[in-house]
Amino acid sequence: MTSTSEHTSAVAGSEDSKLQHNRTLVRWWLYFVCALILVMVVVGGATRLTESGLSITEWKPIHGVIPPLSEAQWQEELEKYRQIPEYQLINKGMSLDEFKFIFWWEWGHRLLGRVIGIAFFVPMVVFWAQGRLEPWLKPRLVFGLFLGGLQGAVGWWMVASGLVERTDVSQYRLATHLTLAFFIFAYLFWIARRLAPREAATHEEQAGLTTLGWVFLGLVFLQLFLGGLVAGLNAGFTFNTWPLMDGQIIPDRLLVMDPWWINMFENVMMVQFQHRMVAYLLVAAVAYLAWRSMKVSGRAHVMRPTWHLAGFIGLQVVFGILTLIWNVPLSIALVHQGFAVFVLAASIDYLVALKGSYPTR
Incomplete structure (x- = not known):
């Protein structure tokens, strides 16, 4: 009887140790994603303050990761920018070098969004396949992935508001985009902090x-x-x-x-x-x-x-x-x-x- 009890306790202890190890891995992964979101908030602020957010006038989630690689492609991007009110009313006559400055800020902002998506999706799939995710955690992470996709859509919705009749984006849409970024951070940070062992x-x-x-x-x-x-x-x-x-x-x-x-x-x-x-x-x-x-x-x-x-x-x-x-x-x-x-x-x-x-x- 004692031997059976000891064996059961040993098994339970081993399972608890494995559970805590898995939680530690998941927690630090989520901390890393949260850190990337912090960087994204700062880069987004710089994109806004340098008036760079409307420099890329198209939404290309996949192809858009590749920046212009030739003089002709740069001129093509500049010509697209010349069609929107911001250029015509504020930046008319902007040189190619000046355009490149604002283009790189917006491109970097969008690229970082893609990096965050990969940094979230790939480890989630790996942890899922390895059996490191507890059943209750899986739908929570899937919802986090949904929030990330929603943020990309809201970001383009925001940019689109400044491409036709305005010389900047709608403050309503910008505030929504920024607040959603903070909500995603809070959501993931909440999960990560509750995965840590702590005093009740x-x-x-x-x-x-x-x-x-x-x-x-x-x-x-x-x-x-x-x-x-x-x-x-x-x-x-x-x-x-x-x-x-x-x-x-x-x-x-x-x-x-x-x-x-x-x-x-x-x-x-x-x-x-x-x-x-x-x-x-x-x-x-x-x-x-x-x-x-x-x-x-x-x-x-x-x-x-x-x-x-x-x-x-x-x-x-x-x-x-x-x-x-x-x-x-x-x-x-x-x-x-x-x-x-x-x-x-x-x-x-x-x-x-x-x-x-x-x-x-």
């Missing part, structure tokens, strides 16, 4: 803090969407003072458009004002979250992500202010956009600390 939260911690954590995450996503509107309207290049805006705490011309609600999406002043106000709200919210976490828990596994989140919010506010008052220099603007991913990651990590690891049985 108590019932009191879960009951007292989980709702607050989700509300905070909702505020973060709202701010990310508003940041997309700011980028889409180039609102960061206006009202470059802080803490006053147009000489006031609350400017006068926030609701000059009719109907009133359109101001929240199309009035440059209102869009920037909203982004500022939600930043202040996040600072207050993270202070309350830290206070509440200390009161309800105070344990290291909850407080560690809390302090990370508070620190990242503080840094992000500083980066945002510097981006504004320095009139959106490329370097600090990209730091501000990229660091938003760290704020989002910390928000997810806080919730995972309360939710715990995925069950092993």
Whole structure:
């Protein structure tokens, strides 16, 4: 009887060890994909700030990976660009060398999207074939693959909005494209963090803090969407003072458009004002979250992500202010956009600390 029990325990221990090994491999693969998404967010910001996003006027998911290889092909690409309003109204007379500069940014952005797709799909297939994926994990990863394909389609939908009547892309579509990128990151990072073994939260911690954590995450996503509107309207290049805006705490011309609600999406002043106000709200919210976490828990596994989140919010506010008052220099603007991913990651990590690891049985 003892021998049988020992054998059963040994088998169970071996299975648990194999499970944790597989989870570790999958977790680090997802971390790598998340890191690529971070790079993609930064490259996307650079593509936007260098006004490069409309330089490639066709959607060729496969063939488009090959850039122009001859002078004739470069001239052909430039001629296609000459047909759109951005060239005709803003960049008329652009030289081939100037065109190549914006072309390479957009081409690099699209190529990185393809690289992310491969970096996700190929390991997923390999892990699936090797039996390293738990049954519950497979549909979650397939949904992640779907989100990646959707993001490619949304990206082209965004670009298409600037090829006919506009000289830039729709701020609505840009904000959607950017927010979806952040959602994909959050989705994969959530899975990866829950695959790591961690200390379980108590019932009191879960009951007292989980709702607050989700509300905070909702505020973060709202701010990310508003940041997309700011980028889409180039609102960061206006009202470059802080803490006053147009000489006031609350400017006068926030609701000059009719109907009133359109101001929240199309009035440059209102869009920037909203982004500022939600930043202040996040600072207050993270202070309350830290206070509440200390009161309800105070344990290291909850407080560690809390302090990370508070620190990242503080840094992000500083980066945002510097981006504004320095009139959106490329370097600090990209730091501000990229660091938003760290704020989002910390928000997810806080919730995972309360939710715990995925069950092993």
